[in-house]
Amino acid sequence: MTAAMDRARAVADAVLYEGYLLYPYRASAAKNAVRWQWGVLMPPAFADGGTGEHAWSRSELLVEPRDGASLHVRLRFLQLQARIVEGVDGDGHRPVPLVTIDGREHITWDEAVEREVDAVLRFADLVGGDGRVPFEVAGGTDVEPIPGTDSARLVRRREPLRGALRLRAAALSGPFGGLKLTVRVENTSPWPAHRGATRADALRHALIAAHTLLSVPGGEFLSLVDPPEWASVATGECVNERTWPVLVGEENQRDTVLCSPIILYDHPRIAEQSAGNLFDGTEIDEILTLRTMTLTDEEKRAARATDERAADLIDRVENLPPEVLDRLHGTVRYLRAMTGRPDRGQERADVTARPDVPWWDPGADASMSPSTDSVLIAGVSVARGSRVRLRPAKRADAHDMFLAGRTAVVQAVLLDVDDVWHLAVTLEDDPGADLNLAHGRYRYFGADEVEPL
Structure with missing residues (x-):
């Protein structure tokens, strides 16, 4: 895969784990009882049952590839993994809500495993054709003894998944050339629907937070957010369902697109001041960090027991150096030094901000x-x-x-x-x-x- 995709991974990871676990990061919190809201592609048997869920997504966008170019595709999603705590029951084991070993809780909880599907297809094959990339993800069961005891264990269980990528391209009419690219992601996993089946049951057979990274080495994608004037009609005809394609990478880079289940702007970035994932990109890092600091020891203990990622988050916040926290507050990205209004050509000394006026106040810059x-x-x-x-x-x-x-x-x-x-x-x-x-x-x-x- 291309280096451009690797550079986009930080943003793609933020999309992948958006809403994975929300403050206060405990399984007992009401907001964490209803998870997996973004980019969820359900098994068709559940999606077709009038549930309002869907088994597929579609992205349409414009691309200008070089002659003989290929399209690099990377589908990414989460596979649900049930983590079940089991205690000894006679000669066997049975599920239990939690066990406490050496002062540490272990609870039953749903985790997730990252999955990726990579493919490279020639545009020559996609024009007038239909490129199909089927994929399968194996299920399985892992058993792990809990250290410090012989009476309890963790069982991690995953259901098999099946799906397909469908891609095609069509030449644009008019003098400018280019192609209209369609990418459809389908969940084709079999699922025996039964009376009383719930969303939680179907999620075990779903592609969660599904999104695609597309890259055209040496070519260019056209922005759907701010397209060139000549392409405005064609981009307006692009139909995107449950996905939002945006350019990713450096500001002048147009060879890579993220088809995200969350609405983003072109060239999104992870703020340099962010110390790590808080699983809610719509919040301000400083607010969530400060809130996490106010959790009681008991609440932090419960969060650590909920998920390994929550435990890492709690540890990171507790050990956050003061200078890192300061960077989250009132960051000034740059300071302008003006030597004259360009329309008047007047010479004057560099402007020095007044210490008694906040930087964002218009009165802070007397040159304006x-x-x-x-x-x-x-x-x-x-x-x-x-x-x-x-x-x-x-x-x-x-x-x-x-x-x-x-x-x-x-x-x-x-x-x-x-x-x-x-x-x-x-x-x-x-x-x-x-x-x-x-x-x-x-x-x-x-x-x-x-x-x-």
């Missing part, structure tokens, strides 16, 4: 003056009082698109922390413009979304 600053657009200096015609970009929402072609008056020129210029405007023909101006209520557009008049 929205009422007097200007920005150069199409060779015209635009400042407060300038008239412009609104040309909302394709990424704008409906409220902005309704204003396309209208004229407006610039009331302020703003520069955000990413060094992107924005204009605060009022509509020229709006009878309520004076009232909005008096209350400081504006409409905001990027410098690339207006035409100077």
Whole structure:
């Protein structure tokens, strides 16, 4: 497989374990009683029973491969593994909820095992054809004695899984070329549905957190989030069901895509300040870390007994150096040193932030003056009082698109922390413009979304 896929592994792992175990990381917590919500592909016998579950996912995206190129595919998912605590019962063993050995609890719990399916297919075979990659994952049972006792053991049990990857490509019409690639992931595992069967039963035969990594060495995928103008119609016709393809890797890298069950933006990254997985990427690391620190010794003991990954998390948080925790709080990614407004060419000393004003407060940078600053657009200096015609970009929402072609008056020129210029405007023909101006209520557009008049 390609090095690009390896570079994307950190993000893919975060997707793989999203929601695996949630704070407070104990099996007894109500939120951990309903797990496995993302990218779950159930066995067809369960999915077809009106449960609202599905046995397949589909990704469609545009790709520009080189002549003779191949597509590298990596399917990743979790296989459920039941961890059962058994105690001695006569001459045999029987399941028990938990045992405590030398002050450490061992409880019955569902774990997961990572699985990967790799394939390489030629685009020449996918165009007009249907590439099918079947796969099987063996079931099994492992028995492990619990150290310190002869009266209890751990039994780990997995059910066999079966599935298939289906891929095809079709040439795009028009002068630009390229291919429309379809990737379908199917769970074909047999499952004897029975009366009273529950979701928990079916999960033992499911592909969990299923996602695919696609790579085209020497070629390019087109972003579905922000496609080039010429491809906007074709990308709009792509149908993605239970998956969300995004570019992964460095900002200028377009040869690898992650088809994620979670909505992401292009080129997602794991923050450098993150010390490890907290299994909930929608939360802030600092909040979860601080909350975990407040757990009582009894709660931490229960979390450690729940899952090995929870035990590692607790240990990591307890031993987190102060400087690592500090990095999670109020991170400033860069500081700008300005030597003059580029539109005025004025020379001045580097700006020094005021110590009595937070970095995010507009007053922290005295060089910024929205009422007097200007920005150069199409060779015209635009400042407060300038008239412009609104040309909302394709990424704008409906409220902005309704204003396309209208004229407006610039009331302020703003520069955000990413060094992107924005204009605060009022509509020229709006009878309520004076009232909005008096209350400081504006409409905001990027410098690339207006035409100077």
